[in-house]
Amino acid sequence: MDKRKGKKNQVNASQVQESKPESNANASDEVLAEPQEKQNEAQSQENTSNVFVSLKLYAPVFKIVILALISILAFAVRIFSVIRFESVIHEFDPWFNFRTTKYLTQEGLYQFWNWFDSESWYPLGRVIGGTIFPGIMVTSASIKWFADFLSFPVDIRNVCVFLAPVFAGLTSISTYFFTKECTNRPEAGLFSALFISIVPSYISRSVAGSYDNEGVAIWALITTFWLWVKAVNTGSIFWSVMCTLSYFYMVAAWGGYSFIINIIPIFVLGTIFINKFSMKIYVAYSVFYVVGTVMAMLIPFVGFNAIKSSEHLASHLVYAIMNIYVIIDYIRRNLAQEQFAILTRLAFGIATAAFGMIFVLITVSGATRWSGRSLTLLDPTYAKKYIPIIASVSEHQPTSWSSYFFDLQYLMIFIPVGFYYCLNHKVTYGKLFVGIYGVLSTYFSCVMIRLMLVIAPAACVLAAIGLSEILRKMSKSIRAALTETKSLSEQFNELEDEDVSQKKPSQKGQDQKKGPAKKKRVPFEVAAVVMAFFVYFLSSYVYHSTYMAAEAYSSPSIILASRRNDGSRVIIDDFREAYYWLKMNTAKDAKILSWWDYGYQITGMGNRTVLVDNNTWNNTHIATVGRTMGSEEEEAYKLARYLDANYVLVIFGGVSYYSGDDISKFLWMIRIGAGVFPQIKENNYYSNGVYRIDAEASPTMKNCLMYKLCYYRFDEVTTQQGKPTGYDTVRNAEIGHKGFKLKHFREAYTSERWIVRIYEVMPLANMDPKMGPRHTILSSQSSIKKTKSKATIGVEFAAKTFNLENGQTVKAQIWDTAGQERYRAITNTYYRGAVGALLVYDITKSKTFESVERWLQELHQYADAGIVVMLVGNKTDLHKLREVKKEEAAEFAAQKQLAFIETSALVSSNVDLAFDSIIQQIHQVASNRVIVQEQDEQKKSRNQQKDIGKGKGIQLQDNVENDQNQKEGVTKGKKKAQCC
Amino acid sequence: MMKYLSAASVLLNVIAFANAASIYDEIEHNEDVNRKFSLDLQSVVELTTDIKFRAPNDVNHYYFVVPRDLEYNQISIQGTVAGNADPLKITKLVNPEARLLKRFTDQNASDAVFFDIELPKGAFQAFTIKELYKRRKQPFPSTIKIQDEQMLLFTDSKYYLSVYPTKSQKLQFAYEASNTVFYTPDTTAEKKSKLLRYGPFKDIAKFSFEQVMVHYKYPGPLPIFTEVKKTIEISHWGNILVDEYYDLFNEAAGINGEFGRVDYQHWNPNVAPYAIKSLETGLDRYIRGLYYWDYIGNISTSNAHRDLEKVKFRIEPRFPIFGQWKTDWSQGYSTPTRYHLFQEAQQNSRYIFNYTFIQDFNEFLAENYTIKVILPEGATNIKFHSAFSVDQIETGLHFSTLDYIGRPSITIKKDNVHKLLHNEAFQVTYDFQNAGIFIEPIYVIAFFFVCFLTAILYGRINLSLDEKKKQ
Structure with a gap:
């Protein structure tokens, strides 16, 4: 594919050179390679003149063909990224545009207009319709709708990916008309079209995928x-x-x-x-x-x-x-x-x-x-002083000289020439306009790298004007030399008139018609050298631009590529790996805390809610995130919970040389955070004025959340041969804080090359392990193993060893049955052989208490006669909401001869007591029974699970045919509490 | 409630007495039952039950029960009689007659699912039932550390759950028994290298149930496709487009605590073998244009290569699928029609499309399976044929490039597709006039013709009122 493209470039290059003969035909100046060859073949001046004349006839066709080829070139040079990688949306903002476009195509214009996006800026949300420029989305959607209307369905993603290259082709055409309108010279128009079709600064913004x-x-x-x-x-x-x-x-x-x-x-x-x-x-x-x-x-x-x-x-x-x-x-x-x-x-x-x-x-x-960005344009130091968010974006930095040459290359040389011809040489409205445009855009481009984009068209038009004016002069002399065999001096003097007469019909007075007769023509040799230089310049420009398009600007930046030593290419796809993980394996309503740069990508690729994103409209919110990242873990945890974040996502390049990571951006987080929260001091993150991460780093830096999340367990890996473990390849330093543990955050996922690290914000239960009602009973005991089965089975199972008062050990199996009606049929099976039951009701819901009686009946119906039942009122921590009085329940328990206790799963009060007491009771009942049962069993020659208890204590399990003693009912009431 | 039920049952009894009274009382008991669980299949558990029963007369109905809590897990039931190739007719009694319940159970029998097995005349009072179950091997503990070994727990009843008493019964578990951690002890238990055997148990009362448990180490993942959608688009120009969507879930033990990238090394096969790192399959050699992507693009970690026989395709999800994690993706390719599309011998305009029913990654169970076959515009009289029954067949219209009428499509849905049951081809037959393939090129030609005509007319017509411009 690359080769093909190369060919295309060549074709175009030659076409452009051809453009001169045809366009010059209008101006009656003829030059260049192909005509020259033809001329050589013809060997006669008359023939040559005839060739020029006949070429002139074809000029309009040439013009259209060349323009078409230029537009195709503009398109083709921009699809390197699709060929090298794939048809994928690039970078940050395009992901937002893509997401909104998809929404627009699916929901229609009115829904789009009224769209309140709750996936971003949690919990604030964002009114999309009123806060975006909808042009690009409507354009793509219209293309899709039109194609669908023609019954030619296209994938909206492909429309979005190829939109910018297509528009680049259109831009070339518009530029042609613009320049032609300004100068009335088609050759200048064609030059400008060629220039803009491959000018690197425009390519950088319009490669396929850069939506x-x-x-x-x-x-x-x-x-x-x-x-x-x-x-x-x-x-x-x-x-x-x-x-x-x-x-x-x-x-x-x-x-x-x-x-x-x-x-x-x-x-x-x-x-x-x-x-x-x-x-x-x-x-x-x-x-x-x-x-x-x-x-x-x-x-x-x-x-x-x-x-x-x-x-x-x-x-x-x-x-x-x-x-x-x-x-x-x-x-x-x-x-x-x-x-x-x-x-x-x-x-x-x-x-x-x-x-x-x-x-x-x-x-x-x-x-x-004035908006902040506009003020920055008028006063380049403004943002740095007052709006760190704008200043933190790399494309808002002032432009360096090198990037001018990088992005415009030889055009830079011709811009002054263009200025000369525009502002000083036969000024027309068009030229004046171009001149003003050039001056202003030059200024703006100095202020922000991003606005290099604005100078690019001006540079192309100006350079084209300058170049075409020079070329006109040179080609005139060359054409003269070719059509006339007279000596140079003769040409100088004699050919002027003929020239003028040729020109008259085609020119409309804009050109130097009166001048040339008196002016001296450039000597043929000089003209030839200058022409040769221009040929070199043009091909060099084409080469440079193509190279830039291929190498510098075609990386999607969500997919990275690197080369191995043997030259093979490795795709680094960590971003998509992690974002897809988020999409597939986190709760649908999970909230992700990350630096705003990644907001659009997370919502676009991961479909998850983010706190802040690239639409930096709420400085305070961003500052809070910055503060979270810059705080110590305890403090950060409070903030993360305050922000209701479920996951924290950081970008870390220390393993894979990815330099644009969060540690590199960290100072901006601090600055933005400090802008709102004065308690954050930027200086605390420096050690002796130097920003570093090694042993010399400041203590604040070493203990802040960002540092910990990036370098968590980093000290266990070797990143570079000959370096100690925990060697950060981006900052070329060994980290200064090793072996730390995280208390409130848990590594949920880290991508293969560590670029994306996702941490779960632990639920509060982590601070108090005996929390969460559902867990309480089962997991308040650390030794309990719990297995979760499918809800259809409706039963959960756990085994737990209890120590009795008399020193015996009892291994109890606890079956946690569902309280919901639809599970009744199933749970019946599990009653069989149960020796004890906890009937749990919710003291805040009287309904659950009312249904206790029904469950009790069922227990007696299906379970063993000797079953020990305990009534448990749960959620005493919510005593304010109490609906079931303690006395009432106690009375009921006494009436039914049940043990009774009130617990709180949340604060873990009485839970262990409830368990211990029922186990004691069961043990008493069961040990009496075992004696009887064992005799039975011997008869049946059934010997069961002697290996479990090893005779230490009585196996509650070894009675009854069911071979586990089920203490069921535990959840029975509990589930009921949920369902009622 | 019970009152009403019994009243109803009396009523039913009276009505049904004449023709059905004789069906119950014939089978006295199960003589000998042998149950064998195969635990070493991925995704499913196979239960083979050999039943010998005693009945004084020739009977034609046997009632087979499955605990209701396993109803969801049971994905198939098939019966055979030795020496007879035809499968037995087995009917699930969705609403068993109350008297049936009353007859067989003393208690409320709603916790059992009844199957009515019709026995052929002259059977030897012996037959075999094969059942497949899904999602029954549960990781226990349900969460483990990345380096830990995974263990699975399988529970069932020690006794054959039956509406009839059983004289003698044996029970076997076929799996890598050397990995056993624990099994319910019993005097009759016998453990071999690949087998765990219980029994024989004698004289089991009807509806006997006692839990038996096998807990064993199992290193591998438990992949299951929660959803598979296969879309096939047929073009009579010679191309068939096949697209498959997979929703993959790993039933294995979840991660306890943190996911440590340090602990999990991608290249080390011994680390976390219970995570799904990649799936492999062989596709037909003649396919073209293979792709594999998901919501956000190409799955760059995967690859495929063509060898002499097959296209070896290895999908490697973007991230390892640990226990309780999931992912999804789409894949597809083009294949020539000559291997799958045939004309009917007698009738030139009738076509038979023949294709494999099961998905390409056919090792694992597909819980919800959908096939959509899109036929060319103008196809009529569409029929679907397969060797097994399907749950749902729908027809519809599909619009793709240059479709103005719409392509007829047929959508087939089936739950729980597994290669043990459904590794067969299906056929779609339809009528199609061969000239129909030229419709779309004609559209294109007509479009361009109109375009050019418009351009020519526009160039020839002068709408200007200005006299000068006309000249």
């Missing part, structure tokens, strides 16, 4: 820009409305729409300032502003923010300024110029100042608000 808003938003962004420039160029309401519709889609798809709603007003303002404002812009902006703002409000998540928030403020102001400008202009036109030139500028200045003041006032007074 995120940006995947469709970049397409919407560029389409909006294209339609905007088109609207400005034509002044048509139709195109303005189209632009607005595209903007609406962008609003629905991505929070980055605020980029559009700011850049377009800035552009309008810019044209006013440089005095290039025209009524075309007036029409375009009026339509865009009015309709766009109204439409943006249709998205619930945006709502009235489209009016109130500071992100939109610029659009309102510019709309006002523009109108004032037009009014003034109108007045000016009707008055003497000299007077009103001054007046206009004065008024304009005052108005601007006034609006500026209002803007500042509104912002300062807080009537409108």
Whole structure:
């Protein structure tokens, strides 16, 4: 598959090079490899010219074919991840988008809109419909519905996985139109389409499986820009409305729409300032502003923010300024110029100042608000200072220089050239717009790595403009050299006119038509060298981008791959292993406490409720989780119980070199926790200012929950040869705290390579082992073995050894029968041979007491005559809810000649006493009987279980045909308590 | 209540007296009964009961009982008479007549399930009953540490539970008896290497019940499929798509305390042998496009390879399935029609589809089993045939690629499918006109034709009102 892709790239590369002849055909500049060959074959100038002329005829076909190939390339280069791994959703946010999309396709749009998701942000929940940008989900669902409608069913997962690559193909086409609209040069358009189809920073956000808003938003962004420039160029309401519709889609798809709603007003303002404002812009902006703002409000998540928030403020102001400008202009036109030139500028200045003041006032007074992310854009240090959650995300870090070259490669060189041609060389609205877009996005991309995505289209368009302008010059000279055999100097002087005459029909005055006759042409040799360089540059760019797509950006990050020494590939699938374990083997309503990064994955893959997730809307909640992780075990346990968490999940890479684990992120947890809970001190986790986990680590660090959960029993494994046990391969240090035990947490599961570790938060019973009513009677004695059988059998069984007062040992078998009606038939069988019974009722439920009599009857009916029965009132700990009076029960017991006791299983009061006393009684009765029975047995030559008791004491078991003495009834009452 | 019952029974007695009065009193007692439990099968326990009874006359009904608490566990009952290949007809009496109960039991007999066995004429007053039970071997203790050895507890009645008195009875347990931890002691008990034997017990009264227990070490897992769904989609273009969904549960002992990754080493076969680490099966060699995935994608731990005879397929769940844990997955493949789809000899348009009934991982019991066969669009007169009875047959419509009418499907449900009982093929026969396979290509061609036609027409028609543009 890789090979195939490689071929595709080559094909495309050559096609792109071909693009020059055809596109240049329009501009009547011809160059390049294939035509050159043809020319060589033809060997004659006339033939050559004919070839160029005939090629020109095919230019539109070439254009379409090349554009189609570029879109296919854009798609193909993004599916490395599917080929290398599988069709799977990547990373974090895509899992949420995928989950919501599935919900949308299953439940429909209205349900989706009203969806209250209780699986996230426990116990708060989240209103999904009102807190997301639904564009991507609706897009996928529509595709699926449409395909289903055509009776071509597709798996929604595959729609989601391949959505971004498909949109990348569409983006190439939009970029072509955008650039062409801006420069009126198809060759620039094709270059930009090629660039954007494989620009690494865009690939990183749109590989197959990366199902995120940006995947469709970049397409919407560029389409909006294209339609905007088109609207400005034509002044048509139709195109303005189209632009607005595209903007609406962008609003629905991505929070980055605020980029559009700011850049377009800035552009309008810019044209006013440089005095290039025209009524075309007036029409375009009026339509865009009015309709766009109204439409943006249709998205619930945006709502009235489209009016109130500071992100939109610029659009309102510019709309006002523009109108004032037009009014003034109108007045000016009707008055003497000299007077009103001054007046206009004065008024304009005052108005601007006034609006500026209002803007500042509104912002300062807080009537409108900037969101944290936007403020971070305006003040890059803001997040670090005030919003650690935003700062903690790696993609919100400032961009480093290397990532520019990494993501844009040679485009970087041509961006300045593009700027030159856009802002300084025959400026049109389109070029001006691109220039402004380039400047702004350059700034934004510096602030956050994430916004490298925004500069990518600008870089592609600018570089394409710069490149195509240079190439035009070079190709002109080369074409001249090929069509003419005259010497260079002659070419210089003579061929200009012909050139101009050729150009005239095809050019529309945008090009340098008047200039070239006087300008000197680049010498052929120089042009050839420059061309060669460009060929190298282009192929290098293609190679670099493909390499980046294949190696750097195609990892799904939930599935990891590494190579063994022999070159074979190992799939590390720990995340899915652990998440699937959660899905299959925890209670459906289990709540998982983990750092917010994994929230979306746990709900998406594990189907379990999480406390916090990647939608970081509640800082306090996240801080509480951070605090839990940073607290000592006792404290953390209290917090975990307070949060009602059942499991704690941590990511630990110390065994398998997985560096992005929770220990690495731990400081952010502390910082975020400290932001809300002052008792957490970040400094406590450092030792002498250094964050470390080895023996030198601070005591707070060594005892915090995160440390313990990550390194629990880690000291028992050797991770690297020649290193001591407990050697953390990520931090290259031996852990400093070994051999500790966990008291309140229990390892429930750890994935194969230890990347995901899941701990169960022990129920409170762990603190007080005699807790939990059901367990009480059976498990308050540590030596009891209990077996659980299926409910259909309705009986539980346990064996227990009791020491009698006289020093004898009795082994009793305890049958815990079901009290529920439907088990009556079964339990009858177990009465046979029972020698004692505990009838348990619930003192808080009089019904259970009332049914005691019935059970008693049944006992007497089926069980041995000599059965010892004890009445037990349970749950005395709930004495406030008491319904059955103690006296009442005692009286009943006396009447029926039963022993009576009240117990509390919960606090374990009297339970042992109840058991001991009934055993004593049974023993007395039974030992009398045994003598009689043994004689019988001898007759029947039945010898039973002598090996159990070894004669130490009397086997309660050895009487009766049933060979176990069943002390039943224990649960009888108990179950009843549950069912009634 | 009892009053009403007896009143009803009197009534019934009167009504039924004429034709059924003679059926009860003939069998005097069981002469000799031999019961044998095979505990070494995975997923199930097999109980073979050889019964010899005495009756003064030729009888044709024998009443066999099973304790009601085992009703859920019992998955099959089959009877044979020596020298006769036909199985005996055995009917479960869902609502046994009250007088029947009264006749055989003194007490309330609702704790027993009655089976009416019809004996052929001239039988030798001897026959054999084979029963299969599920979920009867219980891990005891029910939770163990990862390094511990697993032990199972099996309990049943020492005596043959019968409505008739029994003269002599023997009892055997076949399993790895050297692993025994404990068994109910008895003077008659005899333990061999692979066998534990009780009896003979003499003169057992009717409805005698006494618990007998076998407690033994068992290292392996106890896998059981709680649900299996098999979907087969037939295309007359030459491909059959088979998809199977499995829901796997391990009945073995649960983990006591923590799951220690340190304690459990994946590569060490001696650690926690009671956990299901992987399952293997051989698929037909000619299958193509094998996949295995679950809710979140490909199960990357599994693999398959094709050798000369089979495709060896090893599914390794993402995590080891310890006792009381579960997992699920889907797997599937394509297979050519020529091995499974045949035309009926006399009738060209009638097809027979023949396929194995049981799931691919056929070692273990499937508790809820569903087969859905999806036939091509236009198939009619669909019939299902199998060597055994099934619980439920439903027909429906299925829509997949380019189906506008819907493909007829037939869904067969059966509980408790096991290879001892159901390792056989089933057939689905249906009528199908061969020309029907061209419907879908025609759809596609028509679609493109319309597209191109529209494009051509659009290019030719000028809807503009502007005169200049027309030129």
